[in-house]
Amino acid sequence: MDTHTLLNHLVTAVLVIDKQLKPCYANAAAEQLLGVSHHKLLEMPLPELYQMMGVDNKKLSDAVIACQGLTVNTAPLLTLDGQHHTIDITVVPLENEQQLSLLELRQVDQQMRIHQQLNMDAQQQAAQFLVRNLAHEIKNPLGGLRGAAQLLARELTSEDQKEFTQLIIEQADRLRNLVDRLLGPQRPTEHSEHNIHEVIQKVVSLLEMALPEQIQLIRDYDPSIPNTQMDPDQLQQAVLNVVQNAIQALEGCGGTIKIRTRTQHQVTLGTQRYKLVLVLSIIDNGPGIAPELMDTLFYPMVTGREDGSGLGLSIAHNIARLHGGRIDCTSAPGHTEFSITLPLQA
Incomplete structure (x- = not known):
């Protein structure tokens, strides 16, 4: 040779x-x-x-x-x-x-990403364990509180008083929904073959109706990417969460959001190496993410906005993990890129 x-x-x-x-x-x-x-x-x-x-x-x-x-x-x-x-x-x-x-x-991107992913997964699992336990402790008394309010409502004859019990029930339901969102998907769902661009297009169609005029969505697709096994609803949610974050980052200043799809060869995800993977990137030219948030970006309840819930990226990370993939982020002023990497060929 x-x-x-x-x-x-x-x-x-x-x-x-x-x-x-x-x-x-x-x-x-x-x-x-x-x-x-x-x-x-x-x-x-x-x-x-x-x-x-x-x-x-x-x-x-x-x-x-x-x-x-x-x-x-x-x-x-x-x-x-x-x-x-x-x-x-x-x-x-x-x-x-x-x-x-x-x-x-x-x-050395891959070695650094593998190390970061293993650390992130371990930290995320610890955070999820705490959240699950906390959710269990919240849901039990919450169910009792809601049931007591329903029983009390049956005994009351005054409509004015019933308004208060209805308020208790509504707030208990709201808190329960928040806990469910906080937990996010926990187990892999049934996967079937779908085209990633069809999933992205549903997100784009949903967002374009209310997209601010000063923000432009750019699509940069590789049409040769084959269909892959996925839960399209979950992936749509993950992409939607990331793109909405990008839109919120550009509000007030305007800019562009590029949704790009590419393939990469010989990539390690977790501890397994794949011949071919899909890389879905969401790139914006906004102000970037504060450096102090980067290490905990995918933790639940971590957000850089006063009105943010801090659940979007945590759920996106969990969905990528349930698909055998990962989500990465690099950020600097003028260039923030989230990349969802999913296996195509083992």
Whole structure:
């Protein structure tokens, strides 16, 4: 087997660059990471192949000229098509090749996400355990309170007095509904094959009727995505919750919300690796999420708005989990992206 074939089977992006940072070799993983064709990769200088990379171009060039190694860990990468990645960068001078260096760009997004997902799932399960116990303690006396109000209403003859018992019953029902919403779906429901774009379109149709004029919804779909096993009602609820959050973030300032669907290969969800997954992204150009909320964003009752319930994202996270997937968030001023990743092929 020749060296070219071996390098094309690597999951790490490998390029050979000269002192002008122009690639003279790139493997298949480099094409996939940067999102450009092999022909374009070899025609343009490296800085023109991405929007931003977390290492100074002069620093890279100086390392090639001086035949020195260079390592930068967990650097951000923003590709030309707007994809955000976290990468480890390694520059190694090539022996017997003057002023040529091997550049490795190793994605660490998945490792970081797996670690974050495992932590998040453990914390979410602990939070759900507390919420379930709290819900049980609330529902029992609530049922007794409602029943007592109903019995009292039967004994009363005055309509004015019955109004008070009816008020007790209505408030008890409202509190019970809040507890049920807080718990969210707990068990996987029956799944059947559906097209994700049909689910999204129902959400879009629902929201467009009342969408503020200064907010624009953009659809960016990959029509080749196959049907997948899902509960369409649950997924519709998850997408609706996330898009509504984006709309609320843009209220008053306006902006755009992009709903994008793509596939990714060889992705690990939890402890299982999948050949093909669906990535549904909801992206807005609003002010972003406060950094102090990021670690607890998917917890129940956590919200950055005074009038928010803090249940939407918690329910979306739970629905993604019940579908064998996950939900991630990256946020900075001008770019907030929620990505729901669901398995397509084991």
